[in-house]
Amino acid sequence: MPNDMNDNGGRIKNIVSPPAASSTQPRLAVNAQKHDELKLLINSRNPIITVETTEEDRFEGLLQTLSADLGIPLFTWTITTGMTKWKGSPIYGTDELEQALANIALIHGEGIFLLCDVARYCDNDHVARRLRDLADAFRTERRSLVISAASIKLPPELECESVSFDLGLPDANELLPGVNQVIAQVGHDQRLPITLDVSGIAQLAHNLVGLPEQEALRTLRKCLLAHGKVDAALIDAVLDAKHSLTREDGLLEAVRRDASFADVAGLQHLREWVAKRKSALTPEGQRFGLAPPKGILITGVQGCGKSLVARAVAGEWGIELARLDAGSLYDKFVGESEKRLHRALDLAEKLSPVVLWIDEIEKAFASAGTSGDADAGLSQRLLATLLTWMQDRQSIVFLAATSNNIRALPPEMLRKGRFDEIFFVDLPNAEIRAQLFTLHLKKRGRDAAAFDVQKLASAVEGFSGAEIEQAIVAGLYTAFSQKQQLSTEIVLAEIRDTRPLSVTRKEDIDDIREWAKPRTVPAD
Ligand SMILES: Nc1ncnc2c1ncn2[C@@H]1O[C@H](COP(=O)(O)OP(=O)(O)O)[C@@H](O)[C@H]1O
Ligand SMILES: [Mg+2]
Structure with missing residues (x-):
């Protein structure tokens, strides 16, 4: 970076x-x-x-x-x-x-x-x-x-x-002198080979952000001794060590970037939107005057890749990904929840540049829209904290929020200018369904050319990506128990046994489509 x-x-x-x-x-x-x-x-x-x-x-x-x-x-x-x-x-x-x-x-x-x-x-x-x-x-x-x-x-x-x-946690620049000192000292004592350059060492410091200083330096020392070299692989080792430490805190979890757009079928428009904005993160783009994007809200039909694509943004941009667990914000003590949210947002800014992923954002803020609910006061205050932060933050923290039920969200959140864009993800069309089969067969070590992908794709009209994936997974079990190789026929049999949500919950889906049409931009 x-x-x-x-x-x-x-x-x-x-x-x-x-x-x-x-x-x-x-x-x-x-x-x-x-x-x-x-x-x-x-x-x-x-x-x-x-x-x-x-x-x-x-x-x-x-x-x-x-x-x-x-x-x-x-x-x-x-x-x-x-x-x-x-x-x-x-x-x-x-x-x-x-x-x-x-x-x-x-x-x-x-x-x-x-x-x-x-x-x-x-x-x-x-x-x-x-x-x-x-x-x-x-x-x-x-x-x-x-x-x-x-x-x-x-x-x-x-x-x-x-x-x-509020002293807050140290940022990368504050950690850097300590990082240099630990490397010099352990490197000298253990005669470790040092092949990392200045920007690599700065990255090490950045990867330790989120920990108190002494804990950060202790973690680095431990990784150094275990790894035995100061090289590029140490950068990843340190990030992994931090992830396992911050996971215990539960509030803001640094997540390994394990998804990229290569894992996503369809959602072409959303992907282009994101890809185009990558340059705003580069120094050249910023010198040119590109304002860094602030965030998107992804809503739509369940199982169609909202969470997946939100996670994939970080992979696409090559920056860190942190997940805010909205459910864990709630604390029974007055004022404590706001404090926790402040702390999490503060930490997110320290991790900058980072994608802050809030999955199913309505879970934390839904009742802010309704009155009379016991939680309404609290979620209103949390919402106010979040909105102020969205407005004021200067550092590159890109908010990627998803929502299964955008109707539950308070209107303030959807007002123009909060999110850069609100995307609607719908059920995949035939072409994307074929891509979904190819992708998920490949993911499980199968060659899609050995399958009649077109036939499969037309058999799953009304299926979500998750349901298509599920048909393949179930097919693999069947094939294994019958001591056969997975085939088009076996997957087709699984498909015939599935009643997709678009059938069982047709009214719900029609309803959110209707609602979303004038308010959102299609992801495809
Ligand atoms: N468009 C898609 N491309 C690739 N995989 C998909 C897609 N949609 C769904 N899936 C598969 O289904 C799983 C569940 O999707 P998810 O992103 O959790 O759906 P949502 O958040 O919209 O409910 C994903 O992890 C992925 O394996
Ligand atoms: Mg989801």
Whole structure:
């Protein structure tokens, strides 16, 4: 992948912070957007800033850069070291949090006070009172208490004094220095051959996006030791390792690109649309002024390749594919679902350029269109989050959504300008049905020339692609049990035994066709 596509369309540039004074950490690159967000919070005199993160070192690195940049001294308190001034010595008598807070009250002038893991002490009345007193005094100057912990729940009286800052996961540029360091170190220790060039190493960093920094570097180290070489195959190994790690999270799953347009029969118009827009992802196309496409919605008859073609877009464009599991968004805690969706969309932007695949999108947002439903409020808020994001995002995240029941979707989603195009996938015609037989016979190691494909194609009028595939699969079982080779006759017998959905659910299909005609573009 060209390097220029990694910087989120030029929006986020990264700067390198000075090395941490006393640690052996790799030089950390700081995300300029996060740097600016936090700077704004400090400059606007927020007395308490909370940060929920497990990446303490990375966050401290960001604060160090910011402290140098703003010329405001940085103090850090932890239970083991007490309070220390950055690049200075520990402050005597600050082991206890309460003493440290009393000390902070005595330090005059501007300051950033990072308090690690203090969330758990905030229930202590003395501590809570001191924090509130400090917050009161802090409002007039650039003095901020920054509370960082894996999870923070402040008492209500402190909650209303505080703002939260989302550190997010590192992007490829932030990971790059660590990646280089791990390669240099493991490569040297194990005397590994290194044949990967600079763009290959950048790709490695990109493939680790989605993981916290230390986990990313650990994964790389593990893959390096197992693989024994720094070569092109390591890039894939790292991607596989990340996929198996992110799968556990369940929300946004990086999917291996296993489908391409070669696997899809028909849908010619949709395929041409997609193929034509590939150039908008290239630096040349962008220089020419092509705007990257935003997304498509694919609807239509069940089993006709909607999910397949959505997945295949990533293969066609040679970019990553990530699936958003809309069902797993729902959380019983108020506000948690929106947070999860934000996190997933955030991550998708980090993976850019990427195809974000939301299958059966109506499942997450359907009730947003109806009122009176218990879930309606929640799905409305989720929908609003998604629509705002669709409007605002700058990075190349192409949304490929499918829907079996577009009628269930709220009208806001279908309004002009949301999706670049809404495609309707209908039952295949005779020519495409023949292609479907050829394709799926070949997929199972059979030569289509040995079959009467035309005869088969005319026998399956009204069948979907999935039903045609199913007839072949069932035929293979029959042939095997009869100790015969698969033949046209055997498949025809299976076809005669099948009642396709277009027969059993004729009204439904006529109905969606009718509805879709004026509102969508035919995929074929
Ligand atoms: N147009 C097609 N070309 C190739 N295979 C198809 C096509 N339509 C359906 N299939 C086969 O049927 C399976 C199910 O199709 P799918 O994409 O899940 O349908 P949908 O999402 O429209 O319900 C696919 O994985 C594929 O094997
Ligand atoms: Mg589907």
